[in-house]
Amino acid sequence: MPPVSNPFVDYLRRYTTASPDHEAAFDEFLAQTHPPTGEPLRLTTRVEQFLHERFAQPDPPSVILTGNAGDGKTYLCRQILIAFGAEPDWDALADRPIKRNGLRLHVVKDLSELGDTRGVATLAGLAVSLDSDAPDRYLIAANEGRLRHLLSQDPRLAALYQRVDEQLQGGPKAEGARLIVINLTEVTTSSFVPVTLQWMTAKQQWSACQPCEIFARCPVRHNAVRLSDPLIVGRVQLLYQLLEHLDIHVTVRDMLIHLAYTLTADQQCAELQRRVSSHRPLQKLAYYANIWGGDEQSAFRRKASVAQHLGRLQVGAHSLFEIDDFIVSGGEAEEAGTRAEHERLFAPAVDLDERRFGQDREAYLQGGAERSAADEARLLLEWLPHCRRKLFFEWHDAARVSQLVAFRHLDDYLRLLNDERGPLDLMRRNLVLGLNRAFSQLYLTDTNTLYVTTQYLHSTEQPRPLVRLTLPTSGISLRLVRRAEDVFDRAWPDMQLVFAPPSSLLLREPDSAPRPVTWRLNLLLFEYLMRLAHGGTFNVLSDECGLGVRELKDQLLSAFTYEPADHEQIEFFVAERRRYVLKQLRIDEQNIIRSGG
Numbered sequence: 150m151p152p153v154s155n156p157f158v159d160y161l162r163r164y165t166t167a168s169p170d171h172e173a174a175f176d177e178f179l180a181q182t183h184p185p186t187g188e189p190l191r192l193t194t195r196v197e198q199f200l201h202e203r204f205a206q207p208d209p210p211s212v213i214l215t216g217n218a219g220d221g222k223t224y225l226c227r228q229i230l231i232a233f234g235a236e237p238d239w240d241a242l243a244d245r246p247i248k249r250n251g252l253r254l255h256v257v258k259d260l261s262e263l264g265d266t267r268g269v270a271t272l273a274g275l276a277v278s279l280d281s282d283a284p285d286r287y288l289i290a291a292n293e294g295r296l297r298h299l300l301s302q303d304p305r306l307a308a309l310y311q312r313v314d315e316q317l318q319g320g321p322k323a324e325g326a327r328l329i330v331i332n333l334t335e336v337t338t339s340s341f342v343p344v345t346l347q348w349m350t351a352k353q354q355w356s357a358c359q360p361c362e363i364f365a366r367c368p369v370r371h372n373a374v375r376l377s378d379p380l381i382v383g384r385v386q387l388l389y390q391l392l393e394h395l396d397i398h399v400t401v402r403d404m405l406i407h408l409a410y411t412l413t414a415d416q417q418c419a420e421l422q423r424r425v426s427s428h429r430p431l432q433k434l435a436y437y438a439n440i441w442g443g444d445e446q447s448a449f450r451r452k453a454s455v456a457q458h459l460g461r462l463q464v465g466a467h468s469l470f471e472i473d474d475f476i477v478s479g480g481e482a483e484e485a486g487t488r489a490e491h492e493r494l495f496a497p498a499v500d501l502d503e504r505r506f507g508q509d510r511e512a513y514l515q516g517g518a519e520r521s522a523a524d525e526a527r528l529l530l531e532w533l534p535h536c537r538r539k540l541f542f543e544w545h546d547a548a549r550v551s552q553l554v555a556f557r558h559l560d561d562y563l564r565l566l567n568d569e570r571g572p573l574d575l576m577r578r579n580l581v582l583g584l585n586r587a588f589s590q591l592y593l594t595d596t597n598t599l600y601v602t603t604q605y606l607h608s609t610e611q612p613r614p615l616v617r618l619t620l621p622t623s624g625i626s627l628r629l630v631r632r633a634e635d636v637f638d639r640a641w642p643d644m645q646l647v648f649a650p651p652s653s654l655l656l657r658e659p660d661s662a663p664r665p666v667t668w669r670l671n672l673l674l675f676e677y678l679m680r681l682a683h684g685g686t687f688n689v690l691s692d693e694c695g696l697g698v699r700e701l702k703d704q705l706l707s708a709f710t711y712e713p714a715d716h717e718q719i720e721f722f723v724a725e726r727r728r729y730v731l732k733q734l735r736i737d738e739q740n741i742i743r744s745g746g
Contacts, residue, residue, distance in 0.1 A: 161409040165449065185354075186351075190349075192345070194341075196336065211286050220334065222291075246285070256287075257287070261295045275287045293317065293332070300313060331636055339386050342382070347377070350376050392458050403453070435535075437500075440459065441456055442455075475491065494544065561675075562672055565627075565644060577622070593722070599648075624649035629644055646667075647668075666704055718734065
């Protein structure tokens, strides 16, 4: 019987090609090359629905789409053209608008492809149309940097620049606006992971594998089966969400390339058949190994940004006694349910290379004459990271799965984002405590007041930070801010700490009181402050978070500090009886130094 080859595997491998030529033509590849089943992937997004609704109106607005390469700008332009009944002939469209119902739609799929002169002229035409009754409408896709550069080249575009900047900073003005600016980097790409995996693992895509001689042992087909499990899909989506909580934006193109590699490991059917027939190791082709981009020598790992970002999360890279003991001992000393769970997770299957893991584990536990104890330990240690990552995706014990992620306070962060109001006050006080310790570099314990410090007072014992500003915790709120517009696919709100001006400043300047200071928290900043609040050291995550904390301090000092009438006074902390106590020194009218506390 001739070798069996599934054409869908080859189709997905074309996704995983990370060459610049392929990336530049990715939208064309998807549009022109249909999968073997004839059912292409269709991601229905809020942005596309929004654009269809707006351009279906008798008097549609002009739209500027910004974002990174791979965010779908060309795809969205293509869909609007199809809705208008026009062919996406980009070269012709550059000089000839689409006419419909008395309107002329100018479509520019990439402003970077126009020279400076043509680009400025296009934006000038847009500016004129916004302030006149001209029938011209514009759909422009542009990189934000290129867009800002061209808008700054001509003084006549100053008003348009201001309109664009306002929407890039504050979000699109969806209702009644003549111009709508949509920044696609605001889209949470993790929203599309379940639909994408559902399409990639659909049964009709893998029916061609049925007569293959390695059907039961093929790692790629095994990956397709496992990645159709809702539990595993949720864990894959969680990884993408973690990146987004760290303010790392993944483009739709990068997601498609990465998930295709997770499934196929860039393998061909013929190579897989040779691997199985020659009994070569298969465990490194499991989806939970592929998702990190393969091993360190993998060319895909060097090129794929998603794999590089996920690698920094170090999921399963650290040893935790309870988890490693479960992997090695198999829960033999625990209840029967635990043993059954171990048997389910580590059954002799293709992702654990049939019985290879079981044999190495048994040799380590029982010992034997064939290998030394050192060899047995080394072989099992090589398995542990692999097994931890399998647990991350397939273990039903969600609490232990959270331990495999490097963020200790991830559950608290997610509970807050899910609007669980119970822990809100406790979290707010912990964040204030973390800020106190971050600002002062001292182990303070006060959660009722935020102390904003500046330069250090040097004494014979140790340097002490000076307290320049105090804010009561009652004036600091922890808020979840949901976007009002329905343009983006966004899965959660923004988390913010809001600092109200101190009462002394409000009394002093009631007519010109400053506005509250708002500070956005992502997962990394939240983790840093919560670790400090729970006794962590300042060096952990300081490189990643120190600048953000310093910027907040400078912002608070700039907004809220003033010179009081009694300015000859300083406040600082002194260590007394195993805690820090706030002390005051002041100079009276006779220039005598007196203690204020």
